[in-house]
Amino acid sequence: MSEINSQYFQRKRIGIVLSPKTFSEMQRMRSLYLLSGKKLGDLPTITDFINGIIVSFYFQLDAERRLIVTYPDEYNNGTIIFNLKKYFSKVEIEKALDKQEYEDFVSALPEDTFKQEIESEIEIAGKKFINMDREQFTEINVEIPPNPTLGDSQQISLMLTEEMVIWARKINKLINDIFQNRILYSLSDLVKTIVEVMIDAPFNIRYPVQIYIAHLYNIEPKEYIKFRESYFEVTRTNPEYRNLIGILTDKPIVDSFNEIQKEIDDAYDKQGFGDNTRKMNKLLDEIDRKLDYDKLWSYVSDFNYKRAAEQFDIFKLAVSWGLNISDITSSLYHGGLESMFEKSPVLYKYLAAHRIRSYYTFFSNLRNFMNKVYAYASLPNK
Numbered sequence: 001m002s003e004i005n006s007q008y009f010q011r012k013r014i015g016i017v018l019s020p021k022t023f024s025e026m027q028r029m030r031s032l033y034l035l036s037g038k039k040l041g042d043l044p045t046i047t048d049f050i051n052g053i054i055v056s057f058y059f060q061l062d063a064e065r066r067l068i069v070t071y072p073d074e075y076n077n078g079t080i081i082f083n084l085k086k087y088f089s090k091v092e093i094e095k096a097l098d099k100q101e102y103e104d105f106v107s108a109l110p111e112d113t114f115k116q117e118i119e120s121e122i123e124i125a126g127k128k129f130i131n132m133d134r135e136q137f138t139e140i141n142v143e144i145p146p147n148p149t150l151g152d153s154q155q156i157s158l159m160l161t162e163e164m165v166i167w168a169r170k171i172n173k174l175i176n177d178i179f180q181n182r183i184l185y186s187l188s189d190l191v192k193t194i195v196e197v198m199i200d201a202p203f204n205i206r207y208p209v210q211i212y213i214a215h216l217y218n219i220e221p222k223e224y225i226k227f228r229e230s231y232f233e234v235t236r237t238n239p240e241y242r243n244l245i246g247i248l249t250d251k252p253i254v255d256s257f258n259e260i261q262k263e264i265d266d267a268y269d270k271q272g273f274g275d276n277t278r279k280m281n282k283l284l285d286e287i288d289r290k291l292d293y294d295k296l297w298s299y300v301s302d303f304n305y306k307r308a309a310e311q312f313d314i315f316k317l318a319v320s321w322g323l324n325i326s327d328i329t330s331s332l333y334h335g336g337l338e339s340m341f342e343k344s345p346v347l348y349k350y351l352a353a354h355r356i357r358s359y360y361t362f363f364s365n366l367r368n369f370m371n372k373v374y375a376y377a378s379l380p381n382k
Helices: 003-009 020-036 046-067 081-088 099-108 127-139 162-179 187-199 206-210 212-216 221-229 239-255 258-270 277-290 305-320 325-333 345-378
Strands: 012-018 093-096 154-160 183-185
Touching: 003 099, 003 162, 012 020, 012 187, 020 046, 020 154, 020 187, 020 212, 020 305, 020 325, 046 081, 046 154, 046 162, 046 187, 046 206, 046 221, 081 162, 081 187, 099 162, 154 162, 154 187, 162 183, 162 187, 183 187, 206 212, 206 305, 212 221, 212 305, 212 345, 221 239, 221 345, 239 345, 258 277, 258 345, 277 345, 305 325, 305 345
Parallel strands: none
Antiparallel strands: 012 154, 093 183
């Protein structure tokens, strides 16, 4: 790597100053992983959480950039690319590069060898559920009052490895491509803005939900996202993911959930539910009976699949509606999560449908990840 480029990609310690709101939201999200049944020590560290945010942001922005030409109507105020100028037009500029310097910078970036997923993991794998989710999230808006205890801005010191600097610079290039610029952004201000975007309300559910499974297996968020998004041609020769193979011990458990997924599919295909809460609750009771808690302990990590599946529903609600652990604890004391919404018929009916879709999402994402690890483990190790 030439001298001019080495300065762009070297390991670097940065300080980022987050607003009280952003820092509080990030801490709230991290604490909600306790709902999964994992221990306090298993929570992702702030560094791991932010590293995952950076990698997830890259894939999401690049996917939107590629798809906007084909599906321009899909890009609205709930997408990153729609809000890019709002967030990134004032990011501190480290240096404006001339044409030759910029070509030198771009040529030193690793090739983009990752496949983009068309559907976000926040969306349900079955097409029949996707429109329902979008409608529900549009219709339902729970106002959470501002936290009066928020104090001053919080400064976080991060050591960005060479790998994470490269991810940040790849995002820098993507933004330049979109804005038609040749700008080198300040790393600290760029990372700060990326975190703020991913924690901001329009986007804040995708990333925490995306790494829920990574948390269950104690996998670094960035490693999980990179593997999930990667071509098999890349993983075929990449030993970085060999440590994931151990989770295949749980594959028989994960495979057993296929029957429940099929049952949900059949229920929607043959019956439809509409607003029939009774039918939805009946299906939930059947799912509950089939999930034998005592037989669903993971062999590779300290969690129970039934509890993790049940709490995934509450986790999604808590993230998207701005709830924290205290809110969940209080709701349990006063009669359960439903008690928070029983005064609103719309919200109350929504809970059963949301729980069914959450089961489907959890089992689908779990199966897809497990199958990908299995396919990777089956490839010849070159």
